[in-house]
Amino acid sequence: MAPTKTPVIIDTDPGVDDITAILLALASPELEILAFIVSFGNTDIESSYLNILKTYQALTRHFAENPSDEERFPNFFSSIKPILARGCDGPLEGDLHSAQYFHGRDGLGGIAERHPDLNVVGIQQAGESHPQLNLSGQSGVDVALDLIRTRSSRSITYVALGPLTTLARMMRLDAKLVRDRLGQVVCMGGALDVPGNTSPVAEFNFFADPYAVKELLISSEHHTGLPLDRFIMLPLDITTPHELPFPSYKAKIDPSFDSSAAPSVADGKLPLTHFTSSFLERTREIMLQFGKDAMELHDIVAVWCAIENPPGLSLSDGWKARSRLFDIERAGELTRGMLVVDRREDESAYSPGANRAEIQAELEKLAFHHGSWESTALPAQVEIERAASPTTRPVASGVVCITETPGPEVLLDLLFRRVWGV
Numbered sequence: 001m002a003p004t005k006t007p008v009i010i011d012t013d014p015g016v017d018d019i020t021a022i023l024l025a026l027a028s029p030e031l032e033i034l035a036f037i038v039s040f041g042n043t044d045i046e047s048s049y050l051n052i053l054k055t056y057q058a059l060t061r062h063f064a065e066n067p068s069d070e071e072r073f074p075n076f077f078s079s080i081k082p083i084l085a086r087g088c089d090g091p092l093e094g095d096l097h098s099a100q101y102f103h104g105r106d107g108l109g110g111i112a113e114r115h116p117d118l119n120v121v122g123i124q125q126a127g128e129s130h131p132q133l134n135l136s137g138q139s140g141v142d143v144a145l146d147l148i149r150t151r152s153s154r155s156i157t158y159v160a161l162g163p164l165t166t167l168a169r170m171m172r173l174d175a176k177l178v179r180d181r182l183g184q185v186v187c188m189g190g191a192l193d194v195p196g197n198t199s200p201v202a203e204f205n206f207f208a209d210p211y212a213v214k215e216l217l218i219s220s221e222h223h224t225g226l227p228l229d230r231f232i233m234l235p236l237d238i239t240t241p242h243e244l245p246f247p248s249y250k251a252k253i254d255p256s257f258d259s260s261a262a263p264s265v266a267d268g269k270l271p272l273t274h275f276t277s278s279f280l281e282r283t284r285e286i287m288l289q290f291g292k293d294a295m296e297l298h299d300i301v302a303v304w305c306a307i308e309n310p311p312g313l314s315l316s317d318g319w320k321a322r323s324r325l326f327d328i329e330r331a332g333e334l335t336r337g338m339l340v341v342d343r344r345e346d347e348s349a350y351s352p353g354a355n356r357a358e359i360q361a362e363l364e365k366l367a368f369h370h371g372s373w374e375s376t377a378l379p380a381q382v383e384i385e386r387a388a389s390p391t392t393r394p395v396a397s398g399v400v401c402i403t404e405t406p407g408p409e410v411l412l413d414l415l416f417r418r419v420w421g422v
Contacts, residue, residue, distance in 0.1 A: 005032040006157050006310045009144050011087060012299075013041025013162030014051035016109060016283045020244075020276070020419070021161060021299035022055060026075045027418035030307045033075050034147050034156070037140035039087035041162040041208055047106045052084055053120045054108070056132055058275035065271060072421055076132060084133045087140030087166035091209035094331070109282030114263050118278060141169045145177060153181045157306050160187040161299040163205050168212035171226060179227055183311030188302035189213070190235040190339050192324060192401065199337065203236050207337030210330040217399055218327055232305060232321065233401045239301045242408040243294035244415065246284045252422050253277075259285045273420065297411060304411055305402060318406030323398035
């Protein structure tokens with residue numbers, strides 16, 4: 001008897017880590033991809049749409065030359081075509097922001113200009129035939145609601161790799177349906193006890209639409225009860241340590257991999273390798289400017305979480321979580337998207353003017369990891385957060401946040417094996 005697959009709706013704003021995450025999803029037999037809902041975020045919505053088509057085109061070319069690799073991508077040859085639909089092209093409120101400064105204008109590091117051979121030939125639109133995708137003219141909101149309505153109750157995992165705007169609009173349109181029948185939401189977003197990646201205090205997905213986060217996760221006039229015990233959040237706190245080191249990619253996947261100063265050349269390379277190298281080369285350039293020769297696997301960790309943790313079950317071995325209580329800043333000039341955690345109930349927090357030498361010694365006695373100053377130690381969780389069990393899905397007194405995975409090395413090995421076959 002074949003193992004049960006987890007049906008997933010992937011809500012994405014396809015940038016470089018989103019596409020890598022989608023490749024992992026396509027190569028994961030534990031999942032059944034029902035739909036890709038593309039939205040604004042890393043780039044504009046039309047570029048997001050094209051990036052899904054580019055990915056499928058690259059894989060089609062790869063399998064034409066390497067048919068033995070087809071079995072590695074079971075979701076590319078699914079008997080039911082995933083739906084490709086457009087979600088939201090801007091936030092619920094406020095200004096439109098994108099992450100093109102990192103992902104390039106096309107979302108994939110500028111491959112549209114540097115690698116015209118990877119541009120989609122004969123761009124397909126809604127209603128046209130595509131061999132692997134169902135190109136829908138419906139809004140992504142309606143597509144997702146229809147799938148939740150027609151599939152088995154509580155079976156679908158909604159994987160949110162971009163802003164939460166589409167999910168918020170789904171709740172506005174039919175909150176009861178989502179609340180009653182959606183299995184779970186796995187969301188990459190937020191920064192709790194670490195700096196942001198878009199501003200000093202905000203992670204990009206929550207920065208892009210903090211109003212949607214407020215409606216879905218925190219009490220407001222529109223909040224109608226998104227089941228927080230079925231919402232799993234993967235903040236930067238847990239995703240950042242998971243990396244794809246570019247020297248390892250070069251050693252194992254593409255020996256000629258360099259940077260956009262020496263763009264990838266298709267001749268002599270596997271088509272999939274040429275595709276991934278073509279969007280990773282600019283990413284490497286940017287990451288080196290930040291002093292790191294690796295890509296952080298934020299969205300890849302979220303897909304991995306969905307693979308290993310189906311709806312309705314306790315977390316799999318190696319995964320731990322805690323309920324966290326926070327609010328979100330929506331309109332601050334400097335703090336838009338910041339998650340504000342109330343630590344006032346934490347008895348271990350020290351007051352201004354306290355003896356710092358004594359605190360430093362206490363941290364060392366308790367084996368708290370910290371740098372030169374005690375303020376760099378991992379912040380203690382407040383009393384109300386400490387009550388949740390770290391080994392099961394916490395009771396919904398707050399937002400369930402992953403605090404531990406089986407480890408960055410485990411994910412990197414999985415990614416290399418499934419996507420590139422090494």
